[in-house]
Amino acid sequence: MHLGKAWPWISTVARLGLAAVFLIAGGLKVTDLAESGRAVNAYRLMDYDTAKLVGAIQPFLEIAVGLLLLIGLAVRLSAAISALLLVVFIAGIISAWARGLQIDCGCFSKGGDLAAGRNTAYGLDIARDTGFLLLAGILLWKPRTRFSMDGLLMGER
Amino acid sequence: MSKGNRDRERSAAKRIVEQQKAAERRRAVTIWTSVAVVGVLLIAGLIGWGVLSRQESNDASTLTTPSVAVDDGTAFAVGTGPVTVDLYEDFMCPICHQFEIAADATIDQLVADKKITVRYHPVAILDRASNGTEFSTRSAGAAAAAAVGGKFSEFHKVMYDNQPEENSDGLSNAKIIELGKSVGLGDDFATAVNDKTYTAWATKVTETFSTRGYTGTPTIVVAGKQLQGTGGTIPTAAQLSEAVTAAAG
Numbered sequence: 001m002h003l004g005k006a007w008p009w010i011s012t013v014a015r016l017g018l019a020a021v022f023l024i025a026g027g028l029k030v031t032d033l034a035e036s037g038r039a040v041n042a043y044r045l046m047d048y049d050t051a052k053l054v055g056a057i058q059p060f061l062e063i064a065v066g067l068l069l070l071i072g073l074a075v076r077l078s079a080a081i082s083a084l085l086l087v088v089f090i091a092g093i094i095s096a097w098a099r100g101l102q103i104d105c106g107c108f109s110k111g112g113d114l115a116a117g118r119n120t121a122y123g124l125d126i127a128r129d130t131g132f133l134l135l136a137g138i139l140l141w142k143p144r145t146r147f148s149m150d151g152l153l154m155g156e157r
Numbered sequence: 158m159s160k161g162n163r164d165r166e167r168s169a170a171k172r173i174v175e176q177q178k179a180a181e182r183r184r185a186v187t188i189w190t191s192v193a194v195v196g197v198l199l200i201a202g203l204i205g206w207g208v209l210s211r212q213e214s215n216d217a218s219t220l221t222t223p224s225v226a227v228d229d230g231t232a233f234a235v236g237t238g239p240v241t242v243d244l245y246e247d248f249m250c251p252i253c254h255q256f257e258i259a260a261d262a263t264i265d266q267l268v269a270d271k272k273i274t275v276r277y278h279p280v281a282i283l284d285r286a287s288n289g290t291e292f293s294t295r296s297a298g299a300a301a302a303a304a305v306g307g308k309f310s311e312f313h314k315v316m317y318d319n320q321p322e323e324n325s326d327g328l329s330n331a332k333i334i335e336l337g338k339s340v341g342l343g344d345d346f347a348t349a350v351n352d353k354t355y356t357a358w359a360t361k362v363t364e365t366f367s368t369r370g371y372t373g374t375p376t377i378v379v380a381g382k383q384l385q386g387t388g389g390t391i392p393t394a395a396q397l398s399e400a401v402t403a404a405a406g
Contacts, residue, residue, distance in 0.1 A: 033209055034360065035285055042372040048364075057205035064201035074190035081198070102389060103372070153186045155179075 011075075012145040014138040018082055019069035021132050026062030033059070042103045043092050061085070069139075072148025079139035086133045090126055097122040216357040223301045223355065225309075231362045232276040233304045236268035240404045242397075243276045243378040245366050248296035248316050249283040249323060253375040256391050257317045263394035273401055277313060280363045282374060283323070292327025295350070297359035299333045302349035303342055311340035380404035 003010070029036040037055030041048050065085065068078040096103055145151070222230040232243070242264070246253040267273040279300040281293035296316060303312035315336045321327045328336070334347045349355060366376070377384045377392060379400040386392040392400070 032285060033205070033212065034363070035282070037209075038282060038363075038367055038372065041367050044370070044372075048368045048370075052367075053206065053209065056209035057202045060201040060205035060208075061198060064197050068194055068197060074187070074194045077191050077194050081194070150186070150190065153190065154183055 007142045008144050008146050011139055011142045012147065014135040015069050015072060015075060015079075015145050015148070018079070018132060018135045018139065019066045021135075022062045022066030022069065022082065024066075026059040026064075026066060029055075029059035030063065039103075042101070043096055044099075044101065045092065045095065072145055072150050075139055075145060075148060075150055076143035079136045079143065083133055083136040083140065086129050086136060090129045090133070093122055093125050093129070216360050220357040220361060221354050222358060222361075223305045225304050225307075226301070228276055228278075229365070230358075231365045232278045233300070233309045235275045235277065235310055236271070236273055238267065238271045238273040240273045240380050240401050241276060242267075242273045242380075242401065243278060243376075245278040245280050245371055245374055245376040245378075247280055247283045247293050247374045248300070248320065249286050249293045249327065250374045251320070251323060252391055254317050254320050256375045256377070257314075259391075260394040260397055261314075263398055267398070267401060272405065277309065278362055278366060279359065280366045280374060281359045282363060282366075286323045287321070287325065287327035290326050290329075292321065294356055294359045295330065295353075296328070296333065297362065298353060298355035299337065299346075299350050301355035301358055302346045303337060303340075305349070306337075306342045306346050308337075308340050308342050312337055312342065315340050 029039075033056045034052075035055075036059055037048075037052035040046075040055040040058070041051035043051075045051075046054070062085070065078060065082055068074070069082065139145075143150070223233075226232060227234045228243075246257075264273070264275060268275060277300075279297035281291070281297045283293045284291040287293065300309065300312060300316070303309050316333075319328065319332075319336055330350050334350050337346045337350070371383075375391065377397070379397070382400075382404075384392045384397065384400050386396060
């Protein structure tokens with residue numbers, strides 16, 4: 001199968017999909033930064049003051065990355081940063097899983113400890129994040145997309 | 158050299174110059190868009206940091222600590238026994254309600270027997286579960302007002318008896334005031350609830366809870382040691398009694 005001409009379109013779908021992921025993830029958290037900080041704290045990887053700062057900055061970073069992908073500015077770099085963030089998230093979930101912590105990953109929710117008796121879904125969370133990582137991978141490999149600032153600035157049709 | 162050859166060479170040279178120009182342009186665009194991306198991310202990070210610091214200084218300036226609070230002003234003590242039992246609960250948390258139903262009589266008995274001092278920490282970690290009305294924070298603040306009015310235990314009980322469903326709007330301030338009045342609280346209580354007098358205080362209690370490394374409710378701590386049931390579940394009333402007996406020595 002010859003995909004040559006289709007790549008910019010495939011990449012465009014990947015770019016907009018990944019943009020939506022980051023905008024939604026950031027948008028859900030940005031309204032309650034204290035909760036976002038507690039979600040980070042639940043991973044028990046840093047002291048609470050650090051977790052609070054990370055929790056406050058993270059949603060804004062996610063929204064910024066989402067917007068950059070949406071308009072398609074420096075797509076390869078934006079995709080690399082997305083991939084880095086996703087790798088950090090996946091590592092965090094694996095470490096929580098390995099330590100037997102009962103937490104909600106907080107990817108699309110505010111996270112935090114789960115109430116007793118509710119099951120964690122670490123495997124699913126990791127699978128989902130890996131899927132997003134795949135989208136970032138497509139963009140790293142083929143960053144040329146349609147309807148992008150990059151294309152506009154490069155003078156492409 | 159023929160004219161045709163010269164033309165070909167000239168157009169080849171022109172093409173090379175054009176390609177070089179295009180390559181240069183791509184390079185410049187790549188550099189400047191990368192700079193822009195880094196700039197945008199820096200600004201986003203600074204916004205997050207700025208919003209957090211503003212919230213914190215705002216909380217610090219509006220903080221009213223209830224006069225009757227213990228444990229650095231973050232809890233309300235019930236009883237006078239030698240063993241301290243710390244209970245961190247959110248009024249929206251259904252598991253807290255289950256724990257209250259299961260252990261309430263035992264706790265009352267231990268208090269009456271002068272075996273324990275219960276320190277209630279009304280934390281607010283479930284604001285997300287009340288459709289934006291921040292029921293957890295409002296109810297924790299109301300509990301402070303009830304404590305100032307001398308009716309903490311009664312208010313605590315009536316709030317759990319009337320616990321709203323998670324992901325509902327929670328109880329309105331009017332309903333909270335009505336419940337407060339039903340246990341003998343007066344107009345000062347109503348004013349504190351309506352004026353959000355203890356909102357910043359509820360945040361402080363929650364922060365103290367997080368700083369201590371606790372992340373879920375209910376968190377039950379007996380004589381400084383977190384008590385959990387089998388497999389990380391909520392302890393039963395019997396397990397609580399045992400832990401108290403063990404701590405009393």
